[in-house]
Amino acid sequence: MPVELGEQLSLSFRKFKKDPVLQERLKLSSNAYSSITDFSISFIPTGARDNSFFVYNIDLSLKDTSYLKEIQEKIVSFFADNEYITNTRRKRNEQLTEQKNLLETKIRKIDSTKQVIDNLAKANKLTPDFFYNNPISPSQLNEIEYNSKNELIKVNASLKDKDVEIVQPFISPEKYDVVSANNTSKKIVLGGILLAFILTPVVGRKKLTEAKM
Numbered sequence: 001m002p003v004e005l006g007e008q009l010s011l012s013f014r015k016f017k018k019d020p021v022l023q024e025r026l027k028l029s030s031n032a033y034s035s036i037t038d039f040s041i042s043f044i045p046t047g048a049r050d051n052s053f054f055v056y057n058i059d060l061s062l063k064d065t066s067y068l069k070e071i072q073e074k075i076v077s078f079f080a081d082n083e084y085i086t087n088t089r090r091k092r093n094e095q096l097t098e099q100k101n102l103l104e105t106k107i108r109k110i111d112s113t114k115q116v117i118d119n120l121a122k123a124n125k126l127t128p129d130f131f132y133n134n135p136i137s138p139s140q141l142n143e144i145e146y147n148s149k150n151e152l153i154k155v156n157a158s159l160k161d162k163d164v165e166i167v168q169p170f171i172s173p174e175k176y177d178v179v180s181a182n183n184t185s186k187k188i189v190l191g192g193i194l195l196a197f198i199l200t201p202v203v204g205r206k207k208l209t210e211a212k213m
Contacts, residue, residue, distance in 0.1 A: 026074040032067035036060065096159050103152045110145045114138070 023033040038061035058075060062068065117138055 026071070026078050028071065028074055029067075031064075032070050032074075035062045035064045035067045036071070037063055093159060096155055100152065100155045100159070103148050103155065107145060107148050107152070110141055110148070114141055114145075117141075 022028075022036075022039070023030070026033075038059070040059045042057045042059075060068075060071065062071075
């Protein structure tokens with residue numbers, strides 16, 4: 001779970017600060033790792049009932065902000081490339097792809113039905129029996145098609161979603177809050193980074209069978 005990953009990463013820094021455990025986990029350069037003076041992660045509840053959305057706040061203090069970009073990228077990679085997120089990404093994409101295929105099939109069937117109705121109307125062969133055997137009216141077909149196409153747009157957008165998003169990057173203000181330590185080093189306090197984890201589709205959570213016509 002993402003919450004457990006964050007706790008493990010934070011524990012690595014607190015418990016093994018003088019050892020390269022955190023450096024190895026994040027695959028940081030020696031200079032970037034030695035620049036870190038404080039590192040903490042806090043989980044922010046989002047209220048998502050289906051555990052589909054997780055947010056972390058990561059607070060970081062550095063001696064040298066020139067390593068900020070490297071550290072931020074490595075933190076995102078740590079979460080995005082772990083086995084749990086990778087497996088979740090695969091399952092999510094499989095579900096979304098199946099839903100996409102069902103919606104595309106549904107839209108093609110609607111287009112075909114509308115074409116039949118149009119051809120019958122042009123040939124003056126559109127009888128009441130046709131609507132008796134096909135209870136869906138042309139206006140209803142248009143509405144179903146409109147809704148299906150909108151749903152397809154959302155599904156396609158979800159397929160392009162990243163699993164880990166930086167909601168807010170680390171804030172490095174122009175005038176840093178500098179804390180002197182024995183007049184030999186400086187700690188630059190940075191605003192926390194917010195990471196959001198999108199683990200299941202935000203749209204199209206209904207059963208896939210509902211996408212069938």
